[in-house]
Amino acid sequence: MNFLKTAMLLAALTALLMVLGYMFGGAGGAMIALVVAAGMNFFTYWNADKIVLRMHHAREVDAATAPDFYGLVAQLARNAGLPMPKVYIVDTQAPNAFATGRDPEHAAVAATTGLLQMLSRDEVAAVMAHELGHVRNRDTLVMTMVATIAGAVSMIANFGLFFGGNRGNGGAAAGILAVLIAPFAAMIVQMAISRTREYGADRAGAEICGNPAALASALAKISGAAQRIPNPVTERNPAAAQLYIVPVGLSELFSTHPKTEKRIAALQAMQGSASSVRASRPSALDPLRRGRR
Known part of the structure; x- marks a missing residue:
């Protein structure tokens, strides 16, 4: 089911x-757009981690x-049963x-220095468990590909507006319509799956670290x-906001994540349900604490 949703989203x-290619260049423009999209999908599949990490200077x-x-x-x-990812x-x-x-065999996780300084060790563990939840659920590929292609939709829409005016009033009207509608349509398609995936990663993260309350607090x-606090990456590329555990720079209407309050409430419900969390599992921090005694 996850693979089917991913394929539908990218399609x-x-x-x-x-559609944008057709509006600005007819049948030939549509074919060029198809070739561009296919090339982007192929390139992003093999270079997803490099694209995101380079974007952040990680x-x-x-x-x-x-x-x-x-x-x-x-x-x-180890708690999640995953190969060791690269850490940034x-x-x-x-x-x-x-x-x-x-995929899990080619995964990477990253945290900012601001996050490491702000949160307690339990909270850092919960946040990184959430990110490993994305890895285990195989969300990371589509998150990166969507960020790339959604950015391309906006770029082509603006490109078409700039050059479309030369085709007369009809071309100018089509260009304006594309600029207004295409980016929002891309966001709507994107968030249709992203919101459910955040709940899934929260649930997986709480199970991996064994501490839903720490994730809610984080x-x-x-x-x-x-x-x-300004985020220079999302200022340059707003589509990157959907990669984060908490997005920035997006209105609530077009956010790729559920409301933080709803996510916290779901985690608090998990905390109170022994059947939802592996209560017998020790904290992910315990081995490290024992090693420091």
Whole structure:
């Protein structure tokens, strides 16, 4: 089912590109848009992690350069039954985290320095467990591909408006219509799946770290700070906002994530339900704490 939803999402975004191509270049424009979309899908599939990490100027860390953070992710990956992902830190005060990669064997997780400084160790563990939940649920590929293609929809719409006016009043009207509708249509298609995936990653993250309350607390802290502290990446590329555990720079109507309050309420319900959380599992931090005694 997850594969089918992913295929439908990418097909819808590709169709949007073809419609824009047809509006600005007729049948030939539609074919060019199809070729561009196919090329983007293929390139992004093999380079999803590199695209996102380069966008954020992320630096890779290991057990020598960031022993606590790396060891924490390693323990969480074992809890989740996942291969060890690559671990990155993004040097920015904007508190957030994300995961990327085409599959669990080629995954990477990243946290900002702002997030690591703001949250407690339990909260950091819960956030990274959420990101590993995305990896385990195989969300990371489509999240990156959607960010790339949705960005292309907006780019082509603006390109068509600039050049479409030369085809007379009809071309100018079509260009204006495309600029107004296409980006919103891309967001609507995108958020149709993204919102359900965030709930799934929250649930998986709570199970992996064994502490839904810590994830709820982290979401509350990140949500408040993320709106106050500028994020240079989303300022350059708004489509990147959907990659984060808490998105920034998007109105509620077009947000790819559910309301933070609803996510917190769902996690609080998990905390109170012994059947939803593996109560017998020790905290993901326990092995690290024992090692530091």
